[in-house]
Amino acid sequence: xxxxxxxxxxxxxxxxxxxxxxxxxxxxxxxxxxxxxxxxxxxxxxxxxxxxxxxxxxxxxxxxxxxxxxxxxxxxxx
Numbered sequence: 001x002x003x004x005x006x007x008x009x010x011x012x013x014x015x016x017x018x019x020x021x022x023x024x025x026x027x028x029x030x031x032x033x034x035x036x037x038x039x040x041x042x043x044x045x046x047x048x049x050x051x052x053x054x055x056x057x058x059x060x061x062x063x064x065x066x067x068x069x070x071x072x073x074x075x076x077x078x
Contacts, residue, residue, distance in 0.1 A: 003075065005030035008044035008055040015066040016054040022068065026077050030056075 005023065007030050009016030023030050035041035035053055044055040048064045056063040058074050071077070 003028075003059045004057075005059075006033055006057040007031070008033050008035050008040055008047075008057075009053055010035050013053050019054045019056060019066045019071075022066070022071065026075070028075060028077075 005028055007016065007020055007023070009020065009032060011034070020030070020032065033040040033043070035044055044053065045051055047057055047062050048055040050064060052064060054064075054066060056071065058071075061074050063070050063074065
């Protein structure tokens with residue numbers, strides 16, 4: 001069953017782009033939420049407990065930063 005993936009990011013964030021590129025390369029669908037619009041910045045902080053981005057929510061499991069090994073483990077990618 002596909003996982004629900006949300007990436008909290010901003011256009012100016014290079015690590016956010018790396019994380020989204022990684023997901024695209026692995027054919028993982030995701031919803032991008034720009035932390036500079038609406039309440040997404042606040043939402044990301046509540047989920048992660050920090051102000052840094054990217055914050056990646058995979059079915060409620062939170063990954064902060066572009067942590068390839070953690071992403072692979074949660075998404076079951078080799």
